[in-house]
Amino acid sequence: AGPTNPQPYQDAYSGFTEYVLSINRPQYPSANEMYLKEQLRSLIDVEIVQRIQPSARVIPFGSLVNGFATANSDLDLCILDDSPNPRYKIKTELPEVLAAEFERYGFEVKLLTKTRIPIIKLVQGPTAQFPLGLAMDIGFENRLALHNTRLLATYSRIDSRLREMVLFVKHWAKVRGINSSYHGTLSSYGYVLTILHFLINVASPSCLPNLQHIGAQVPVPFEELECEGYNIWFFKDLTNIPPSLNRRSIGELMAEYFSYYAQFDFRNMVISIRTPGGLLTKTSKGWTQALDRVGPEDQKVRSRNFLCIEDPFEITHNVGRTVGKNGLYDIRGEYMRASKLTRARDPRVFRALCEQR
Ligand code: ATP
Ligand code: MG
Secondary structure (H helix, E strand, O other), X not given: OOOOOOOOOOOOOHHHHHHHHHHHHHHOOOHHHHHHHHHHHHHHHHHHHHHHOOOXXXXXXXXXXXXXXXXXXOEEEEEEEOOOOOOOOOOOHHHHHHXXXXXXXXXXXXXXXXXXXXXXXXXXXXXXXXOOOEEEEEEEOOHHHHHHHHHHHHHHHHOHHXXXXXXXXXHHHHHXXXXXXXXXXXXHHHHHHHHHHHHHHHOOOOOOOOOOOOOOOOOOOHHHOEEOOEEOOOOOOHHHOOOOOOOOOHHHHHHHHHHHHXXXXXXXXXXXXXXXXXXXXXXXXXXXXXXXXXXXXXXXXXEOOOOEEEOOOOOOOEOOOOOOXXXXXXXXXXXXXXXXXXXXOOHHHHHHHHOOO
């Protein structure tokens, strides 16, 4: 049915749509929680970071900004410094100095330096404002993350079904134990990219345009074109994007999503959202075996290439590089299980989808 159909979405999967929304609704973060998190960001920015390093700024990114936050989701922050003569060097000295300072403020602090960029992980125990405690990741100079956050935010404004699918998949992946890049599976960001690939390239008609390809590249300022050597341009004029001709319900799209990845050729293919058509071969990317590179502190960093997802901007980066052999086995198994359960279209059956594993 085209846009003339008075019904918002087709309804063959209405029971499953209802189930998806019933899982999602309790997870929407309240306006109050968003407000408190912004206050905390501001406190960290003004009272702690700018006092130690006046030229630095603290910018939020990740789910808090891209529209995919859930209640109690972590707070992703990025510290930037444009000054040519900063008090402390941003990638080497500042992380150590700040880690010590956060400790004085009573946060539980872990400084990770073996990661691609230094990261401070902060945990705050339960407080009146955050009764379940709060986790924060503070990265240094990860400017590309700000741009991919903006790309995801733009996609989420085009079609509201995207956000519902993301919230559901995040929840499903968490309870099924396949959402941890530290334990050999995939980050939330990776799952979001799998959903975007599906909505742009697989759903027919497509639910989302490829924002990195539509629209004439009219002259734009350099900051919108390039960051750290990567092309970061994408189409931002939402008023000129017509609504999708795909009117399927959230439930039906979810079922198609699970069935697509249950059969996906993870062995040979790379999931992409930037490439027209959405698929690349591992061979064409040179992502055929595990690669070891030497990290900033002479330690080996292993990139596995079992599950490959091309980052939309940093195209040399495999977002799925944390997924090991067992991780892929589990992820594929969960896609197959989900696909089978959703095909049943019986509430007594698909309720098992989000049972804790
Ligand atoms: P959650 O609510 O589960 O924390 P999230 O949407 O914040 O979900 P995260 O996986 O925490 O997602 O990622 C936050 C941001 O960090 C992403 O928007 C992205 O910019 C960056 N990021 C996370 N994982 C990767 C990765 N593997 N490669 C590149 N950037 C990543
Ligand atoms: Mg996050």
